[in-house]
Amino acid sequence: MEFFYMKHIRNFCIIAHIDHGKSTLADRLLEHTHTITSREMQAQVLDDMDLEREKGITIKSHAIQMNYVYDGTTYIFNLIDTPGHVDFSYEVSRALAACEGALLLVDATQGIQAQTISNLYLAIDNDLEIIPVINKVDMDGAMIAEVKDQIMDLIGCPEEDILLASGKTGLGVEEVLQAIIRRIPPPKGDPEAPLQALIFDSVFNSFRGIIAYYRVYNGVIRKGDQVKFVNTGMEYEADEVGTLKLGLNPKEQVGTGNVGYIITGIKNAKEVKVGDTITLAKRPCEKAIKGFEEVKPMVFAGIFPVNTEDFEELRECMGKLQLNDASLVFEPETSQALGFGFRCGFLGMLHMEIIQERLEREFNQSVITTVPNVSYFAYATNGQKLTVNNPSEMPDPSRLARIEEPFIRAQIITLPEYIGSIMTLCLNKRGMLKNQSYLTPTRVELTFEMPLAEIVFDFYDRLKSLTRGYASFDYTPLDYRESDIAKMDILLNGDTVDALSALIHRSRAQDFGRKLCLKLKELLPRQQFQIAIQAAIGAKIIARENISAMRKDVTAKCYGGDISRKRKLLEKQKEGKKRMRQIGNVEVPQEAFLAVLKLED
Template identity: 50%
Template sequence: MSEKDSFHSFGQAVDASRVRNFSIIAHVDHGKTTLSDRLLQRTGTIPQRQMEDQVLDAMDLERERGITIKAHPVTMYYQARDGQTYLLNLIDTPGHVDFSYEVSRSLAACEGALLVVDASQGVQAQTVANVQLALRQNLVVVPVINKIDLPTADVEGVRHQLEEILAIPKEEAILASAKEGIGIDEVLEAIVTRFPPPSVPEDGLLRALIFDSVYDPFRGVVLYVRLFSGRISRGDRILLFSTGRTYEVKEVGIFRPKPVEVDHLVAGFTGYVVANIRSPEEVSVGETVTSAQCPVPEPLPGFRRVLPMVYSGLYPLNPADFEKLKSALFRLKLNDAALQFTQEHSVALGSGFRCGFLGLLHMEIVQERLRREYEVEIVATYPSVVYRIVLTQGKTLEVYSPAFWPDPSQIEEVMEPYVEAILIVPNDCIGDVLQLVLEKRGTCRSMETVDSKRILLRCEIPLAEILVDFHDRLKTITRGYGSMDYEFTGYRPADLVKLDILVNGEPVEAFSCIVAKEKAQARGRALVGKLKDLIPPHLFKVAIQAAVGGKILAREDVRALAKNVTAKCYGGDITRKRKLWEKQKEGKKRMRAFGRVNIPQEAFLEVLKVDVET
């Protein structure tokens, strides 16, 4: 029997009471993907001969890093101990905070979440953040203590952490080892008995949530949807609520885990819709799909457009590859609607793109995919965040590049984005970690004991301060045992300035940056010191200065090339030599006024790596 016939014989006849929609949430490397594999194997969704590790992770990057980048829904049939057959929809989600909006929308399509915790590592920072996200969506959370077969497993300690940190009764935890197949039946029974079935509004109107989408070059945008009410079939006319655009449905189906076409989807089901949507720009995650003939009066709650949090310039290493980079970005955006970019030109680096990302991991993944999948070698500029500037005339600007920073005399107030960071660190490292937080202009709001060896810190830190090296330094300080997660909390007033670098009296925009006022001098000294070593000597002395407004904060000089103009003078009166020296002096003076300083490209690339500890 084919997958389509199988769905017709069971899936089309099942009512919402025997449907369960759930997700799996966990910290990185706690076994979420392995548990997904075992569930697919136990329910017979994938035949044993086709089974492989990380079935739902399609990208090489996902397999290498052990993270989920794109959500992969799948429908399973499970015959429970009560004799009934249930339809289980697993909506696999990205686990990293950079994709938290997609995670929140995926969780909005579920009624329950399996919380996977490593028996040897215990509750980590991302565990806490993901549980809070699930509870805000009013989901039922079922804890699964995984990897109980490891020699270092501390099951009782993890149970205690569940109660103390997450307020989850320890008796609710299921003991499992996804790798060895232990406890998988208990997990499936918990999905059936503890997770509630979907509640269906009685009006019968079509309400579907888009929790993800992908682009197919032949069929256009494929919508991943969860139906809350109504029914959707091939030939129906649908409407996207926020844009008001209508489309004709060409195909609907489910995931097993590959797409399987079916006749229709009904309330409580999860699947995909193909509707001749040609541009990913027309679709947003969190959008409501309804009937064009009889639309719902209001959309499903919580929709908002995804806004980039981090910006960076991407330039081709070889200027001749600009069109290749442009084509690669457009093709990449077809499967990553969160990526935003606009063309820009830099005097130093040539033509490129100013790109907006959801966070640091998102930025890293995009850059890696450009190099691997599209074979474009790129140079990435120093990442920056979006600042809000209130001008004296009352207007508010959003600035993501020093090039657009207004004149200081026109600025009334500057605001920068803040995040709440959750840090779990060993007890003996607490002093050094707090020092790192203070150095990054952060404050520690609270401190909780996780167990006898670890402390949980909740800190408020400017987003710009954790962009580059915060995570690396945290891992160094804690010898690899520290973990971190963060969530955007809003904008706050800050004392920030634009630091300009002047070479021979002329500002070089590519070297400009936005820094906290108290760090401006240290940053300026680091930059001019680096440039002094990178700019080659000219026939005249070159001054390199760091300035805020009209105030010079630091200066270094590149020595002039020495030419011995008196080499031909031997013997005779000293006045002849003095005349030659005076003539040389006048020449150098003119060159300082009109000469051009050649800055090598290596200088622009090396300055991106400059960091300063204050």
């Protein structure tokens, strides 16, 4: 029976640039197949996080099953919704590994953008069947003919293969559903073979433990089976298996080619690895499925609890968050200024912002985040290679032979009138122009090679403001190259604040140091004594600002009389301030740490 069903299963995902209407089209598909009732319907129904609705972006990939009747036959569709933002491409790669086809969605008013291209390449690498769909065709600014030409140039398909749709009005949804049946191949697999299922996602439920989502490649998974996770080697009993509707839909078994969930009562985050293979303990499969690569964090930052005693609680929350977001990596670290915390690896700046917000909203944790930086390779004079994740790990300059920093290939798609300002921005960020090509007369693609450290700060925001939002940006890691990187320390009254140290290219250190000192001068509260803010590279001070002391008028009570009385009081105050400066310590508010991220050029 299960075998008969296999040719009626279709597993697909939707890939697109951020804000091209992916979640809205998914809403229409769910509505059209009567998967959800009109009472359950709301905009972005698959985006169940408040943050996703507020920002209008998909952060987490979601899976849902639909039934669609065509020519009297019921088909099972497994839709795996994917995020569109460059920081969440890891989620996309996992979703693609579980599918046979993809809807390539392009906004009729905006045309092809950077993320569309990179997600498309991911899909082609996975041998997926691509169905191009132009969305938002009902809008006034829709450039249907132009966008059709762009798609035909990009994937070389005939014009009649391109579907027109509108996620808002539901136009063309029927054609999209029929194309999924006709063009996307059914899953292959042997129901009689030993069980082989790929975990592509997991979520944490405080009552049931960890729920793992998987796609079955071979065999059948049944309720009550003794299953084994190949990579971790752990064995569990399948308490509950089933398929994914809007909620969980328990079944006795999930067959070959299908997508489902399993609950085994696991409570520890480390036991479920996304990309792992599930098999049967008694009859294991020969080899694990080649899943997707290990996540490579690009940006590192420290996350510390505001109160040091909340450290253990924060550790627990980070563990739960990691279950929900497999691309977050963290390890404990200590800082002189901030106490105990975690060194975290993120996929990019938006990912970091989302994690921080989720910690505050979902787990009620107020945290301090240190300056984000990237990973460098330092080579000592004795030939030893060290990985430097934060400034405190930097070896002594006298023992340092060279430093290598990560480079990326940045791909920017924009309108021709903004080429000049984008060039200036990228060249200021130590970028090198590698290629410039016109996709259409009004679309130009610029390719740069630039250091990752330069785009970590404010690159994306500045690109958007320079081009009034008309540029899309995507990047892929390249390699490590030798650079003149120096460690810049911030000193307050001669004491180093390690949380404000930064690794920066020597040519930009002085300028950056001066800006940082000025910013700190605005943010640090005045004390009863003078505070000197200095930026230093090694023993050389490259910038300095002073915060003058708050002066209490000690001579207010002297009126008339001899000047020597006033002088005596002022001398006494001066002595007191000197002593206070020696023992007084400077409080650094949270805003000061965040200010470093928002330094304007």
